[in-house]
Amino acid sequence: MNILITGASRGIGRELVNRFDNGINKIYAVARNVEGLEGMDNIIPVSLDLADIQSVREYFKNLDVKFDIVIANAAISLxxxxxxxxxxxxxxxxxxxxxSIHAMLEGVVSKMEKGKIVLISSLASLVGAPSSMPYSASKRALNSYAQSLRNLLAPDIKVINILPGFIKTDMTDKNDFYMPFLMDLKSGVDRIMYAIESNKKEYAFPKRFYYLIKLFNLLPLSIQDKLLQKVSK
Ligand SMILES: NC(=O)c1ccc[n+]([C@@H]2O[C@H](COP(=O)([O-])OP(=O)(O)OC[C@H]3O[C@@H](n4cnc5c(N)ncnc54)[C@H](OP(=O)(O)O)[C@@H]3O)[C@@H](O)[C@H]2O)c1
Incomplete structure (x- = not known):
């Protein structure tokens, strides 16, 4: 299979590269710093800054590869x-x-006949926390995009939207607040692999954290707001 993984240099993306690296799959591994991905059989390091939207469009428009699995995993959190x-x-x-995901898929989807597109969203998309406004908003936008894309590309291309809770990576190591239900990298990527293998349309985990957030979203807005203002002080 031809597999494309963004954010492949560290954290969840790097572990996904390991999981798919079976000696047969050809893995296009995208990140800005691809030093640790060089010189490995079957892994094609792609050094690309996803913030440079025009370069992303051009690279994928000109890349003549039919992908079986595309995993849009890269993200930043201020x-x-x-x-x-x-x-x-x-x-x-x-x-x-x-x-950058649409910029990439513009060149990729037209060359795919069947396969899977995996979007890595976040449980943070379900709550507009005032202290992480751009991150939550970008992931909420991704949820809507996933729903549109899933129905646009059905039935040949499966779109899988994954909403993880806190997983121990560089992204969470810089957080100085309590992270409920923090998972280790292996357990987190086990869940992501399960969602990909079983073609889940949407998969949020860990379930206890997900249901707590669902409950929170059922509260009257006045109470939600009080709680959000309290925890972000
Ligand atoms: N960790 C969590 O708790 C958690 C929870 C929910 C969702 N997620 C989501 O899971 C995904 C992976 O997160 P992670 O925790 O593994 O993050 P991470 O450890 O910070 O790794 C981020 C990856 O994205 C790449 N990246 C960042 N900016 C880039 C850019 N401008 N161009 C190209 N690549 C770029 C990084 O590579 P370079 O720096 O080399 O470019 C790195 O490989 C993200 O979508 C994140 O939002 C994470």
Whole structure:
């Protein structure tokens, strides 16, 4: 199989490369820093800055590969902050976490006949936390995109939207707040692989955290707001 994984240099993406690297699959591994991915059989390192939308469009338009699985995993999260996000930081978050995915798929989807497109969203998409406004908003946009794309490309191309909770990676190592239900990388990627293998349309985990968030979203907005303001102080 031809497999494309973004954010392949570290964390969840790097572990996904390991899981799919069976000596037969050909893995296109995208990140800015691909040093650790060089010189390996079957892995094609692709050094690309996903914030550079025009380069992303051009690279994938010109790449003559029919992918079987595409995993849009790369994302950034600014440090949590109670201040209003500067526009440049907000735009960069949207470019990397959201717009680069469409820029990439524009060149990729037309060459796919069958296969899977996996989007890595987040449980953070289900709550608009004031301290991580661009991240939550970019992932919420991705949820809507996933629903549209799934129905646009059905039945030949399966679209799988995955909403993980906290997983121990560089992204969460910089957080200085309590992260409920924090999972280790292996357990988190086990769940992601399960969702991919079983063609889940949408898969949120861990379930206990997901149901707590669902309950939170059933509360009256006045109570939700009080809680959100309290935890983000
Ligand atoms: N960890 C969690 O708790 C958690 C929870 C929910 C969802 N997620 C989602 O899971 C995915 C992976 O997260 P992670 O925790 O593994 O993050 P991570 O450890 O910070 O790794 C991020 C990956 O994205 C790449 N990347 C970042 N900016 C890029 C850019 N401009 N161009 C190209 N590549 C770029 C990084 O590579 P370079 O720096 O080399 O470019 C790296 O390989 C993300 O979509 C994240 O939102 C994570």
């Amino acid at each position: 440090p949590h902050s109670p201040s209003f996000t500067p526009f440049e930081d907000f735009k960069k978050t949207f470019d990397v976490n959201f717009l």
